[in-house]
Amino acid sequence: VRLVESGGGSVQSGGSLSLSCAASGYTLSRGYMAWFRQTPGKEREGFAVITRDGSTSYADSVKGRFTLSKDYDKNTLYLQMNSLKPEDTAMYYCAARALMSSPVFGPWSTRSYGYWGQGTQVTVSS
Numbered sequence: 001v002r003l004v005e006s007g008g009g010s011v012q013s014g015g016s017l018s019l020s021c022a023a024s025g026y027t028l029s030r031g032y033m034a035w036f037r038q039t040p041g042k043e044r045e046g047f048a049v050i051t052r053d054g055s056t057s058y059a060d061s062v063k064g065r066f067t068l069s070k071d072y073d074k075n076t077l078y079l080q081m082n083s084l085k086p087e088d089t090a091m092y093y094c095a096a097r098a099l100m101s102s103p104v105f106g107p108w109s110t111r112s113y114g115y116w117g118q119g120t121q122v123t124v125s126s
Contacts, residue, residue, distance in 0.1 A: 001026045001115045004021070004118070007020050011125075016083075018078060019092055019094075020077070021079075023075050032050070033050050034046050034095045035093070036093045037092045047062050050068045057107065062088075066082070084124045086124050088124050092121075092122050093117055
């Protein structure tokens, strides 16, 4: 299984970015997928989750600004980020759950995901 993120970059506050997570060896309908982000010295935190059937959940910090979607033909997970804020600056990681079952540790825990991408940096300047 390989997850490859792309689309990160630098943007001014209020701007938008679209991140992609191209999956190989993993079908998007197999399990939960999520986006996490991490800043130096802090734990990796989950903020957007999509279930096998396409249901989405978002952390309050991004709700209304970020949107998850799947393209089954391209086997790619997307994260559209609008109204970006400086506090959104982080390394962004795509994650996929190895098992088909619902995550015992919850969808926001890193322990629920067995596959990770290498990360893509998002920097938002004020």
